[in-house]
Amino acid sequence: MSLHAPAQPGTPTERTDAPAHGAALGRTPGRDRILSAVLFLLPAAVASASIWNGIGGRQLWRDEHATWWAATLSFGELGSLIRSIDVVFTPYYVLMHLWVGVAGDSATALRVPGALAMAAAAGLLALLGRRMFTPQVGLLAGLAFAVVPAVTRYGQEVRPYAFAVAAVLLSTLLLVRALEQPTFRVWVGYTLSIPLVGWSHLASLAVLAPHLILVVRARRAGDRIVGWAYAAAGILGLCFVLPMVASGAGQSGQIAWNNPGVKDLLEFPAHLFGSWAVAVPVMVLGLIGLCFTGRRALPLALWIVLPPVATFVTAAQLHLFLPRYLFFTAPAWVLLASVAVCRITGRVARPPAAEPGASVPGTAARVGGWVLVAAAAGGLAFQALPGIEAARGPVAGEPDFRGAAGIVRAGQRERDGIVFAGELAERRALAYELRDDRARPADVLMDRTPQELGSFGALECPEPASCLSGADRLWLVSTSPDPGEPFTGMPERTARAIRAEFKVVRTDGLDSVRVLLLERIPEAAKSRGDDAATRKVHS
Numbered sequence: 001m002s003l004h005a006p007a008q009p010g011t012p013t014e015r016t017d018a019p020a021h022g023a024a025l026g027r028t029p030g031r032d033r034i035l036s037a038v039l040f041l042l043p044a045a046v047a048s049a050s051i052w053n054g055i056g057g058r059q060l061w062r063d064e065h066a067t068w069w070a071a072t073l074s075f076g077e078l079g080s081l082i083r084s085i086d087v088v089f090t091p092y093y094v095l096m097h098l099w100v101g102v103a104g105d106s107a108t109a110l111r112v113p114g115a116l117a118m119a120a121a122a123g124l125l126a127l128l129g130r131r132m133f134t135p136q137v138g139l140l141a142g143l144a145f146a147v148v149p150a151v152t153r154y155g156q157e158v159r160p161y162a163f164a165v166a167a168v169l170l171s172t173l174l175l176v177r178a179l180e181q182p183t184f185r186v187w188v189g190y191t192l193s194i195p196l197v198g199w200s201h202l203a204s205l206a207v208l209a210p211h212l213i214l215v216v217r218a219r220r221a222g223d224r225i226v227g228w229a230y231a232a233a234g235i236l237g238l239c240f241v242l243p244m245v246a247s248g249a250g251q252s253g254q255i256a257w258n259n260p261g262v263k264d265l266l267e268f269p270a271h272l273f274g275s276w277a278v279a280v281p282v283m284v285l286g287l288i289g290l291c292f293t294g295r296r297a298l299p300l301a302l303w304i305v306l307p308p309v310a311t312f313v314t315a316a317q318l319h320l321f322l323p324r325y326l327f328f329t330a331p332a333w334v335l336l337a338s339v340a341v342c343r344i345t346g347r348v349a350r351p352p353a354a355e356p357g358a359s360v361p362g363t364a365a366r367v368g369g370w371v372l373v374a375a376a377a378g379g380l381a382f383q384a385l386p387g388i389e390a391a392r393g394p395v396a397g398e399p400d401f402r403g404a405a406g407i408v409r410a411g412q413r414e415r416d417g418i419v420f421a422g423e424l425a426e427r428r429a430l431a432y433e434l435r436d437d438r439a440r441p442a443d444v445l446m447d448r449t450p451q452e453l454g455s456f457g458a459l460e461c462p463e464p465a466s467c468l469s470g471a472d473r474l475w476l477v478s479t480s481p482d483p484g485e486p487f488t489g490m491p492e493r494t495a496r497a498i499r500a501e502f503k504v505v506r507t508d509g510l511d512s513v514r515v516l517l518l519e520r521i522p523e524a525a526k527s528r529g530d531d532a533a534t535r536k537v538h539s
Contacts, residue, residue, distance in 0.1 A: 043142025080454030149274025149387030194237025275387030422479030
């Protein structure tokens, strides 16, 4: 069922009929489907190869621990959690809850959904490039995106950023198809894609601005129906997102720590792509490619510029200017860069099939185009290798909680307790790393669990001395930046109780975290007034 309104006689149209275009180049519908499959699968396979290499090697960091914690809650407990924090991630947490129930919660298992989403994103970008420009542009865009270091980073991250990129690309692809070959089924698909964009990350909804420009252009070209179709799709799609937006508006304080400055803006390109070595050529070529995109220039320019500018300007209120929140803009940069490269071998705009005298590229030009695609993708991959290796490594500045858990596991005994100092979610991190160890030390200071509080944090014991009475030894996991004061970040009353009853007998220093073993001070030593807890200890 077509939704095209007939254009008025003499009215120019910008739409291109894709099957007719394929036929003009000598392709049958069957060959078109094969080409589409190849264009999707090749970039997806390259992205998968990069993402799956070492996918379980890097330990989870704080945000990933939060995903694990939320995903392992019951639906009732999750409902209590989202009333106070992270309501905007509810769809993702529900998905991960279902996934963990099937696949488990190892680092590899937790990262599989994001890896699949990011691989799909590379394939979707190739299909979008083909539909907006040419198959060569599409394939180069998909392959180039697959080797961007940040694709490996966020494809290996237990957060919804990969889903945001895939949802934005799927939604844009469906809209472009709806504008060219409008059917009820395609418009329904686009309508359903809008909540997927919002559910993956609210910042991704900024892509609706370039979508609107595409629709306005089609309306001016003579399509009288497209405006109504887009309005209906937008209203229906946003109905599934706006309640979550309203609930999340009162929780923006949870990211109030994010107050970017000029330095963050200047470093944005490197963080967006994962390295300067990739960011510079992609963005320079992207700006050049923008000159050859014709009627697509304005929506693509909005896609790459509006989200970072809008989030930076409103950072003091919304706190959304973070490269990982804005990674959905990277595919547009790569697509524009691919246009610039492919322009070397000929036109990058798709000629309308009905255009009188439309030229069909010769065999030499087509072969040259595919060779150029392979060479450009290979060159970028070589340039990206150091960044990809870095993306698989530890997140900069994150504590080595896996190593800390290994120290505790190797030395633990019965009647051991574990306590925490710092402000880097130490309790949650060790809960993950020691989750399968039934003999793990008891969290002796926890009075009320996070599940009871509907929070990510626990409530500690109001009478620490009594809570510590059952432990002979304590493992203190501290992220205090002060080497001489491991109790920083701990309530002063709790720190005094520990100092009065325990002495430090061992300290192990790791990246951004220390593990201290404390033994109970004998009564005889306490009666002599020994200040054992402050003595110099060995490491």
